[in-house]
Amino acid sequence: MVSRVIPVDPFDLVIFGGTGDLARRKILPALFRRFCAGQMEDNSRIIGAARADMDDAGYRDFVREAIAEFNTGPATCEAGTVDGFLERVGYVAVDAMGEDGWEELGRRMRDRNVVQAFYFSVGPSLFGALAERLHAHGMAGEGTRIVVEKPFGRDEASARALNATLAEHFDESQIYRIDHYLGKETVQNLMAVRFGNMLFEPLWNSQYVDHIQITVAETVGVGGRGEYYDKSGAMRDMMQNHLMQLLCLIAMEPPAKFDPDAVRDEKLKVIRALDPVEPQDIVRGQYTGGDGQPDYRTQVENPDSRTESFVALKARISNWRWAGTPFYLRTGKRLRAKVSEIAVVFKETPHSIFTEDAGRHRNILTIRLQPNEGMDLGVTIKEPGPGGMRLVDVPLDMTFADALGPDAEDVPDAYERLIMDVIRGNQTLFMRGDEVVAAWAWTDPIIAAWEERGEAPKPYDSGSSGPEDALALLHHDGRRWRDIRV
Numbered sequence: 001m002v003s004r005v006i007p008v009d010p011f012d013l014v015i016f017g018g019t020g021d022l023a024r025r026k027i028l029p030a031l032f033r034r035f036c037a038g039q040m041e042d043n044s045r046i047i048g049a050a051r052a053d054m055d056d057a058g059y060r061d062f063v064r065e066a067i068a069e070f071n072t073g074p075a076t077c078e079a080g081t082v083d084g085f086l087e088r089v090g091y092v093a094v095d096a097m098g099e100d101g102w103e104e105l106g107r108r109m110r111d112r113n114v115v116q117a118f119y120f121s122v123g124p125s126l127f128g129a130l131a132e133r134l135h136a137h138g139m140a141g142e143g144t145r146i147v148v149e150k151p152f153g154r155d156e157a158s159a160r161a162l163n164a165t166l167a168e169h170f171d172e173s174q175i176y177r178i179d180h181y182l183g184k185e186t187v188q189n190l191m192a193v194r195f196g197n198m199l200f201e202p203l204w205n206s207q208y209v210d211h212i213q214i215t216v217a218e219t220v221g222v223g224g225r226g227e228y229y230d231k232s233g234a235m236r237d238m239m240q241n242h243l244m245q246l247l248c249l250i251a252m253e254p255p256a257k258f259d260p261d262a263v264r265d266e267k268l269k270v271i272r273a274l275d276p277v278e279p280q281d282i283v284r285g286q287y288t289g290g291d292g293q294p295d296y297r298t299q300v301e302n303p304d305s306r307t308e309s310f311v312a313l314k315a316r317i318s319n320w321r322w323a324g325t326p327f328y329l330r331t332g333k334r335l336r337a338k339v340s341e342i343a344v345v346f347k348e349t350p351h352s353i354f355t356e357d358a359g360r361h362r363n364i365l366t367i368r369l370q371p372n373e374g375m376d377l378g379v380t381i382k383e384p385g386p387g388g389m390r391l392v393d394v395p396l397d398m399t400f401a402d403a404l405g406p407d408a409e410d411v412p413d414a415y416e417r418l419i420m421d422v423i424r425g426n427q428t429l430f431m432r433g434d435e436v437v438a439a440w441a442w443t444d445p446i447i448a449a450w451e452e453r454g455e456a457p458k459p460y461d462s463g464s465s466g467p468e469d470a471l472a473l474l475h476h477d478g479r480r481w482r483d484i485r486v
């Protein structure tokens with residue numbers, strides 16, 4: 001199978017925060033890989049922007065180093081190609097909060113008949129200021145797009161306020177709110193599997209599905225982002241956005257068509273149908289030290305921190321399709337393995353024709369986001385050999401790399417795909433303003449209740465599966481979490 005790369009229209013992409021961690025590790029390598037794949041026309045340009053005093057040549061050196069350190073792309077990128085990419089790279093020193101650099105940026109962007117996009121890869125307190133200045137300096141024209149990084153607010157009120165500020169200068173159709181989980185290959189495959197096959201949709205409801213588990217487990221700790229993370233925690237950092245988006249895609253009704261607003265309307269209905277979460281249905285955790293790694297509090301330099309690095313909860317969706325089917329969601333740092341997966345656990349057959357020795361069995365559809373992207377469907381069959389009818393569960397395995405060959409290894413990473421979608425003007429994989437607000441409206445009371453109770457998170461060992469209480473969350477319901485393992 002040969003994958004087709006369709007070049008995007010020529011573009012100028014300005015990366016505010018072009019010298020920051022995200023630009024270095026993700027955005028610049030992603031652009032380089034799209035260049036290597038032949039998706040960037042000659043006339044396209046990338047302009048880094050930050051306060052640091054640097055010229056074009058200095059920034060090209062910075063980008064060269066970022067690519068050398070963080071490009072994990074396919075071998076098709078020849079070493080010499082980096083120079084070709086760097087010819088398209090420039091830099092303007094700009095202060096989001098002042099007047100420095102804006103005229104020069106405006107001059108560089110003027111009279112360019114290409115798509116113009118501005119990536120806000122700076123701290124969230126600067127998002128509004130950037131929008132205002134782009135407008136004031138004549139760079140917020142009709143065709144302009146802005147890409148807004150997370151976090152999009154820290155509660156419903158601040159998300160609404162940010163929406164309103166951006167809306168003063170940009171139409172909703174120009175605003176691309178990034179959730180990089182939506183750019184992951186398997187996440188999109190989830191829609192293909194649900195809505196491109198007859199097989200699953202008739203069973204996709206509470207009549208046949210016992211429960212659904214969504215796990216996003218990381219092995220890393222908070223790293224150098226302690227200052228940000230300690231004010232956020234797992235609930236704001238991961239649950240309100242990434243896990244919520246996965247929940248929406250799993251639970252939503254089929255959209256009438258695969259277009260941005262049709263998909264986002266259906267996701268919004270799911271969020272609005274979520275019940276409030278009861279205190280007994282949620283567990284927070286914080287990692288202790290181990291394996292030569294510091295504990296959470298040491299890492300964030302806050303000995304009294306009550307911020308959670310782990311959260312597990314039971315969510316319920318009050319609609320016809322899902323009434324009675326719980327959704328168990330968990331995410332955390334410093335866990336046993338880096339695993340992101342969704343498991344749809346079907347009910348047992350209503351009656352077993354086999355003896356008790358055969359045991360009770362369930363089909364489980366597992367959608368693996370990372371690693372080993374793919375899906376498998378656990379099917380019950382007869383255990384081979386003599387000795388009566390014993391049943392065993394085996395996976396019908398579709399690991400993409402096996403099923404699709406080398407093409408599956410060349411799939412663009414989330415940032416590559418999402419940035420190209422910005423240039424194409426396709427908002428399907430970006431969050432709409434009302435979605436973000438609705439997600440906060442569900443999250444806020446959960447956080448407010450913790451704060452009111454002054455509850456400390458439960459400690460858990462680094463390298464474990466999270467606090468014991470999280471296991472109990474499912475045990476109480478006669479269920480168990482899937483193992484966190486690769």
Ligand SMILES: NC(=O)C1=CN([C@@H]2O[C@H](COP(=O)(O)OP(=O)(O)OC[C@H]3O[C@@H](n4cnc5c(N)ncnc54)[C@H](OP(=O)(O)O)[C@@H]3O)[C@@H](O)[C@H]2O)C=CC1
Nearest residue numbers: 017018019020021022050051052095096121122123149150
């Ligand atoms: N890093 C990550 O893994 C992730 C980051 N994000 C989000 O991406 C955004 C950027 O994060 P990250 O790269 O880690 O942050 P960093 O602190 O590493 O970088 C911040 C960038 O913003 C620039 N900057 C700061 N103040 C100004 C200003 N007044 N005017 C213009 N530029 C300014 C800095 O350069 P200078 O100081 O020279 O101006 C620097 O380039 C944040 O919103 C973050 O939440 C989201 C997901 C993951």
Ligand SMILES: O=C1O[C@H](COP(=O)(O)O)[C@@H](O)[C@H](O)[C@H]1O
Nearest residue numbers: 150180216218220237238242340
């Ligand atoms: O947005 C974020 O995501 C990363 C996890 O992303 P992944 O693609 O590596 O699964 C997380 O580490 C970070 O805290 C969060 O801000």
